[in-house]
Amino acid sequence: MFNLYLCNISHFTVRNLSSTLQQKLETMEIIMQPWPWYVGGPIVGFIMLILMYLGKSFGFSSNFRTLCSALGAGESCEFFRFDWKTQRWNLLFLVGAIAGGYVASHWLSDNQVPQIAQTTIEQLHAEGFASAGSSYYPAEIFDHLSPKNIVLLVIGGLLIGFGTRYAGGCTSGHAISGLSNLQWPSLVAVVGFFIGGLIMVHLIFPLIF
Known part of the structure; x- marks a missing residue:
């Protein structure tokens, strides 16, 4: 009788564990699949609401300026002379994005x-x-670092680094944060992003490659 009791308990436990494992696997399957726009979009918007409530502005490229200031660039350039420690949360966001x-x-x-x-x-x-x-x-660019590819990568990096700071933000800073605050300069910047992309694809890209 006791053995039968133990057998029933074991069967019940195994069945519950199997059911729980199946549910967890289904949950993981949802996480591992690409999220559609109607899921990812509201999540990004919700993050923006949290940042606005905390009085912060979302922008990824601003970490360039923060890192330069933290490394002492403010000693020789007014642009980098600010309290970079107020942007530590954004540096943490940068680390989290890479790790994530x-x-x-x-x-x-x-x-x-x-x-x-x-x-x-x-x-x-x-x-x-x-x-x-x-x-x-x-891979033709990044796996084969010919002199031409190195020059293109360096010029592209300089244009992105300078351009995002000169424009006051990147796609996340303007398209997500700026537009959500109804900033006219951000609208101009976003339109410029699209125009620049079209010029690059249809005019500059064929000349380079």
């Missing part, structure tokens, strides 16, 4: 390359980018 991306790519996803339009893949293949559609980044 690493965790998500290694343990919370199957690491599939995002799908892009077949027409785009064919156009990139015609331009000599055979890795298009099968790689996260153009």
